[in-house]
Amino acid sequence: MPLPRQVFIAVVGAGGVGKCFLSQLQGLATKLSQSPGTPYYLSLIWLSTSKKAVYHADYRSLSNWESEIQNATKPTLPLSELCEYLVKAPGKVVLVDNTSNQDVADSYPNFLKKGISIVTPNKKAFSGSYELWTNIFGAASNGTGIGGYVFHESSVGAGLPVISTLKDLVETGDEVQKIEGVFSGTMSFLFNSFQPTSGGGGKFSAEVTNAKEKGYTEPDARDDLNGLDVARKLTILARLAGLKVESPTSFPVQSLIPKELESCSSGDEFLQRLPEFDDQMDKLKTDAEKEGKVIRFAGSVDVPNNKVKVGLEKFDKTHPIAALKGSDNIIAFYTKRYGDNPLIIQGAGAGGEVTAMGVTADLVKVLRLLH
């Protein structure tokens, strides 16, 4: 009889994605523990928010994470102490980082070196300095069994199979020529509403307010409109395609925040003054319309020419990027093998459940590799 297999899970972050992940984890743990072959036991031994943490010194599983974290009184530990706690766990450990915190991201190499695996949607780790990128993958296992594994499917396009597909293309020797798409649910919704292929659409400022009211933007819409979120995703894809991109600000990124509004002291003030610039946006729309095109906020990586860019572009109305619906993302891979018609992946690229799904799927992959 093979021995029961146990893996210890530590979760940092219990916000929108974190909560969805914890619920998916529960389902997965139940399924694995009832596996007809050798059952698998997942033990949640750490859960923390930015302030509080719940864990037991003897590595007992948390019995009911929802009430435990709600009633928690212990402050969370510094990351170095969390690492020490996890290293001493009586078995293999996976750290699930459901935050978008730079400090947690900066600590990945330490966790990995100690054999702790990481799964995460945290873009900061893979789109920050190129040095952090090389440190993370230098510390991670390449199958030698020394470092931990690291997976981050949800850092681009949430649960859509974007990163795994790009890795497969590269690993099997295809030549990626161009990656192009719409990488932000907010920008997708905004421009699909501002200039639908069927015509119409409202003033740009009104569409921003509408998107914010519908919950499609960050609490401060400027955090979407500055293009940095898209630039981070393009940085990750460009690096996976083999380009040495220094940082998400080392290539042209068009911000939709007009220069004159950069000094606004609040998101509300910004939204109030945004209508002053509606004429400019309308002109872009009309110009595109004259060419039979629509404008979209897109990003692209041109691999042979080592060029990455993010910003407004015009697309034929029949182009798959123009035809996008709702807040969907679309990612097109142009490669030598796929020729003129790219490999396209499309669907919701944001939201708690689909982001958590990418994290949970990554966890399953790590579990397979750990045993």
Added chain:
Amino acid sequence: MPLPRQVFIAVVGAGGVGKCFLSQLQGLATKLSQSPGTPYYLSLIWLSTSKKAVYHADYRSLSNWESEIQNATKPTLPLSELCEYLVKAPGKVVLVDNTSNQDVADSYPNFLKKGISIVTPNKKAFSGSYELWTNIFGAASNGTGIGGYVFHESSVGAGLPVISTLKDLVETGDEVQKIEGVFSGTMSFLFNSFQPTSGGGGKFSAEVTNAKEKGYTEPDARDDLNGLDVARKLTILARLAGLKVESPTSFPVQSLIPKELESCSSGDEFLQRLPEFDDQMDKLKTDAEKEGKVIRFAGSVDVPNNKVKVGLEKFDKTHPIAALKGSDNIIAFYTKRYGDNPLIIQGAGAGGEVTAMGVTADLVKVLRLLH
């Protein structure tokens, strides 16, 4: 210093896909042997066509597969003897089946039970009898380290990440409601030409002949038009989604071979007589046009209602299935998490290079799991 890691590869089939795979394997082997961490050594110890085989009794690598198989004089071994040869290899073995042969598929459980892993685009193994399906996955490893691993990404949509995505959705607890798409490059090309969304298109029989001349059909076009190839793919997806589909003929499959032509003794005779039925096809086209729609040869799996079907359907011209180009496949997953807008995967779903790519990517996954 960790010891060098060696994995033995046996390849059955050296046709279109087989040749592309062997070339990708060479690239992969070179890359892995130069890995800066611990290098990986892949040894090709068996290559066979339907008639001949090359291998060495002492498990030496084939030095130049192209000339060796060309000059081979030894007849291939029966599958049971191949299995014996591989079981005695001094290390882990992966069998790569690049055939579409039913006998090879039937032997998978034997190879798997003996710890030999399998990667393959061979649809027959996963779309034959439900008994074979359960035998294959019953014999395969579920991580217990007893049986071999089995991966078959390229059995649906060639290198497109269709099967891995469906598995991720199911394993992470999403509820798949519907899978719908165009699953045949031939059917895609045929109907995109017969009724383009922009209007026009030729007679159906002329489009079939055109597709055949351009190499988009099987040598005998009836092998595409009977719908069985699509039915096999739907069988695989339905089973992965949890439905117990008995065989690819246990649900409605519309054949585009008119009843009156079923008795044709050759593909040529069939193509000669096909124009007699152009009026019927034109009527379908005109009827669709009147509704502002186009006809496409599609397949779908309705999971909650346990229904699978394959055949002609009408789609709005703006539907992603209608807007497909060239010979692309499209697969849309409607799930609880993805809501109204499905997760869509699109691109070339046939061809040697992209099919081999799915096989090579699967091989990389098995290599990771073996070490």
